[in-house]
Amino acid sequence: DSGVTQTPKHLITATGQRVTLRCSPRSGDLSVYWYQQSLDQGLQFLIQYYNGEERAKGNILERFSAQQFPDLHSELNLSSLELGDSALYFCASSEGGRGTDTQYFGPGTRLTVL
Amino acid sequence: AQSVSQHNHHVILSEAASLELGCNYSYGGTVNLFWYVQYPGQHLQLLLKYFSGDPLVKGIKGFEAEFIKSKFSFNLRKPSVQWSDTAEYFCAVTPVAGGYNKLIFGAGTRLAVHP
Numbered sequence: 446d447s448g449v450t451q452t453p454k455h456l457i458t459a460t461g462q463r464v465t466l467r468c469s470p471r472s473g474d475l476s477v478y479w480y481q482q483s484l485d486q487g488l489q490f491l492i493q494y495y496n497g498e499e500r501a502k503g504n505i506l507e508r509f510s511a512q513q514f515p516d517l518h519s520e521l522n523l524s525s526l527e528l529g530d531s532a533l534y535f536c537a538s539s540e541g542g543r544g545t546d547t548q549y550f551g552p553g554t555r556l557t558v559l
Numbered sequence: 560a561q562s563v564s565q566h567n568h569h570v571i572l573s574e575a576a577s578l579e580l581g582c583n584y585s586y587g588g589t590v591n592l593f594w595y596v597q598y599p600g601q602h603l604q605l606l607l608k609y610f611s612g613d614p615l616v617k618g619i620k621g622f623e624a625e626f627i628k629s630k631f632s633f634n635l636r637k638p639s640v641q642w643s644d645t646a647e648y649f650c651a652v653t654p655v656a657g658g659y660n661k662l663i664f665g666a667g668t669r670l671a672v673h674p
Contacts, residue, residue: 447602476660488649488664501661535603537662544591544653544660545610550603 448472449551451536457557463524466554470517470538476500477519478539478548479511483532494519495542526558561586563650565665572640572672580635580668582650589655592633593662594624598646606648609633620644645672 448471458464470477479491481504490503494513505511508526513519523530533553539546566581584590594606607618614626624635633650650665 447604449602478661480662480664487666488651488662490661490663493661503661537603539660542660544655546660547605547608548660548662549605550595552602 447549447551449536449538449549451534451551451554453554454552455555455557457559458526459559460526460528462526462558463522464526464556466521466523466534466536466556468519468521468536468538468551470519470536471549474538474540474549475517476539476542476546476548477513477517478537479505479519479521480535480537481532482535482553483529486532488535491521493542500542523556528558531556531558561652561654561663563652563663563665565648565650565668567668568666570668570670572670574642574672574674575639576672578635578637578640578644578670580648580650580670582633582635582665584631584633584650584652584663586631586652586654590652591655592624592626593651593653594618594622594633594635595649595651595664596646597649597667603649606635640670640672642672642674644670646670 450469475496491505493501511521535553536551537548562585592609595603651662
């Protein structure tokens with residue numbers, strides 16, 4: 446157990462819908478990261494937050510957005526869902542936001558878009 | 560653009576065989592290097608990491624990796640694998656410049672160890 450929790454574990458929805466994925470970082474960690482793992486794209490960095498502020502952006506679609514709340518949990522919002530958005534979405538956290546900070550991963554949320 | 564290549568997508572070994580998984584990265588600057596492992600049904604876990612210093616780093620569960628700067632490589636090794644090493648292994652880098660911490664992953668290598 447990494448100490449990072451994600452809910453829900455599984456999510457099945459239809460095209461065009463909107464979903465919210467939730468992540469609670471390890472106690473004391475200020476940075477949260479979101480990654481998408483799909484068969485064709487592999488593991489891709491989406492976005493990083495540090496202490497409530499957006500720190501870095503990766504290959505995140507405009508239909509996707511995220512935020513980190515004052516209690517440091519984070520939510521990833523996916524809207525106008527398409528079949529291609531079906532993937533495993535991982536959250537990770539680290540103590541700081543530097544490249545030397547180890548990222549600890551949660552169990553992931555498996556999203557299936559039908 | 561930065562990228563990470565893992566040479567083998569699937570590796571099948573017998574117990575006690577030696578393991579070497581290749582990893583090469585493409586980036587002109589300094590990077591931090593990582594190997595993560597994902598056991599079946601579990602989350603990604605850090606095996607080992609390299610930031611600076613001795614290019615031979617030791618990780619958990621008997622794994623080690625060697626950073627060869629001239630070859631942009633960070634290969635993972637284990638002298639004698641066990642059935643419990645069956646998992647998917649991911650090489651990853653973070654560029655040092657920029658001050659942020661996004662992990663760029665390779666495609667992963669699925670290792671199956673037969674008793």
